[in-house]
Amino acid sequence: MTSSTHPAPPAPDGWRTFVWLWSSQALSVLGSAVAGFAFNIYLTVTRFPLAEQKPQLALALSATALAWGLAATLSAPLAGTWTDRHDRRRIMLGADLLGAALTFSVLGLLLLPAAPLWALVLTAGLMGLVSTFHGSAFDASYTTLVPRERLPRANGMMQTIWSLAGLVGPALAALLIGVPALLRKSDALPVWLSGLQNGVPFAYAVDGLSFVLAAAVLSRLSVPSPQEVTDRSQPRSFREDMAFGWKFIGSRRPLLALLLTFAVANLCGSGLGVLEPLIAKFGLAADWQARGSSLTAALATLTVTQSVGGVLGGVFISVWGGLKHQRVLGVLVPMIVSGLALAAFGFSATVLGACAALLILGLTTPAMNAHSQSIWQSQVPPAMQGRVFSVRRLIAQFTSPLSTALAGLLAARYAGGSVAVAAGLLLAGVAAAQLFNPALRRVEDGPKVTAQGAD
Template identity: 60%
Template sequence: MNAAPAAAPDAPPNGWRTFLWLWGSQALSVLGGGLSGFAMNIYLTQTRFPLESQRAELAAALSLTALGWTFAAIFGAPLAGALADRWDRRRIMLTCDLLGALLLAGGVALVTLTTPPVWALVAYTAALGLVGTFHGSAFDTSYALLVPRAQLPRANGMMQTIWSLSGLLSPALAALLIGLPALARSGGGPAWLAGIRDGVPLAFAIDGATFLLAALVIWRLRIPSPPRREAGPRPSLGQDMRFGWKFIFSRPPLLHLLLTFAAVNLLTSGVGVLHPLLVRFALVPSEGAGGLSQEAALATLWTAMSAGGLAGGLLVSAWGGLKRRRVLGVLVPMVLAGTAQAASGALGHLGMLVPVCIAVACFGVMTPIMNAHSQAIWQSQVPPDMQGRVFSVRRLIAQFTAPVSTALAGLLAARYAPGGILLWAGLLMGLVAGAQLLNPVIRRVEVTLAPAPVAGAEVSG
């Protein structure tokens, strides 16, 4: 990892170094986002709706702010992707980082100077989600131009470590920040710090600072935007937004791979609902929890998953991933992840905390491996000047099942044991991925079946 991979004809000579700068700045930004996201939950729980009688309002606020971010990010993706292929991607990232810093400054004012209504908090998180999807569309389509094709799985593995590391560090760092004002009041700390009610504004401010730092890094870098291949008049923005759908649906192997991920998200995204219920009703009451409180047991469970994700990201980063038949690097980890989820449900039903943590850690290991190989396949199959439009539709199709999964998990958990739901969802995931191993269409996903269409050629629709 110390030596930069040799540049290939499809990457500039200093591309790997530029990617490392981008990766480092993005890692700080993601960590900052984890701090502010955790701080928002603490603000809603402890400051905005602290009373037991406000449980319904709290649940609604938590759900609505999360859905505001999710819907803005998912449904804003087609427009963000179309503009990423039309505009300079470096300028998009720079603008989004500055807008993110401005929004976080507004967030500091929002939680310190007023008592904001829930709709204002939902609009605030939706704005952050929209800025994030524009930044992500430009970022995800930029580093593929910097990294040699053979190193794409390694680069993607490094990107996956960012999210796992944030999940591992953000809760503890946010909790430390939130407690600093109280510590300053009890220990004679600085007056400005002691005068703050809690550290939520500090978390927002640090997140804003990471946006500014990322903007500074991007401002100093040279990031290419590929020239578009046009045939005839330039397509309209609406035609560009439809282009990704046509590209994907005209390539059955990519569509099969994408629908597989949509099914997996349907079967796994509900763990955010199921894990707290598993801890509350199955693990904490048992002797296997060792007397841990509900908060400590849940933190242990989620830390194990994040640690597994970090280990998986480091593994694929050091290994570099498969150079051929990368679809096996997607489907085999999916089968193993489904098995691990099923095991976590069965062991959780028996009240065995440590084995459940091992199972969810194994699930975490598999996630970055499958995601890194999938990203490498898409980056290799989609021409760089079309990746913004295609990747945005890809994100929408793959992730639209996530909120459905969350809602479905809540409905099922009202009637059935969370361990049983995890067990059957994991078994179904393994079955779906195993069936795709025998699917002749998806096995051709790395074969270029037809030339990519030129954007202007689709004007007639």
């Protein structure tokens, strides 16, 4: 027998609680961006500085990135099930404290003359695991705090933070990394810092403190979990919970169509990280050389421009609040524009034109992500969001590593710009076709959800 589930309304002070939670997590996201950039500097400048160490450097970069990515992706179903079985505030608090401990552990490794690569890979994997558990609990907590009509605004705020971290993080990391060199020039370097080649450990200290601060703020907040999560009167099978997300999504064609559309978007867009340096080096070389610039300056300009677009797009969706009805249009229309912008980037022959295309690409991303998240949050009962969202993340993101690999393979044979054009047009075409998909257009008219599943 099933009984209808009527999710409890958000707490009266839920929006205020969310803003505090968002603010503290924003510092943590920024701290992680600082540490991530500093880690790459450590590997390239300190750990493997010699040209003949290129194979070791490539191994270290790929191994640590793969460890984080695989741990984060493969643990998603487990993290989602755990989220729907335990207090979500405690999960986030524990993840913040574990994140702080792991970050300070890496700091200690970086102070060694030569940090063991296996230890760096291990901590990277553990950080990916912790990040997934925290993200699962955080994503599933929105609807217990934020009224439905404010969900796009809340999601836009998070999109803003991710974009801002990508913009500010590297600059702040570069500033911290350069501190010992500046002190040496002024003969003000303390004895206890004399052994530091650069300030990479400072960046990890900032990241560790950001985790501690996030945990301190969270410890003072009340983040309710749905009664179905904390109720132990009707124990559920862990194995059945692990499979629940797959069944839930598989039985809802509109949500599955939306999810597969994003899988295509990630397939088309995730290779930009590979294509952008190649386009800057070869496709835009005539322009930046004619201006007396350099590849480094051109690539930095492209990266910063896209990040600025992401920040502006996030601020816009946060202030506007997004569509209240037919939110799927807030996904598909920006996705079409994003695909055309990616194609325009591939067509560009000047740095200015490429920047304009990337600015538009950055502007559209927060809108489609915020509206998509809002649809899922409104269609999945709060007590089920951990399990469903984890499977959603796994399906949507499995194409990202495939995209990166394909971009590298195709760019080795064809011009990077041509690959970007093809990917952009494919994305725009798929998104445009989905405008005429009646199932997807009805994604917000989902079936009635009961305590055990769908009626």
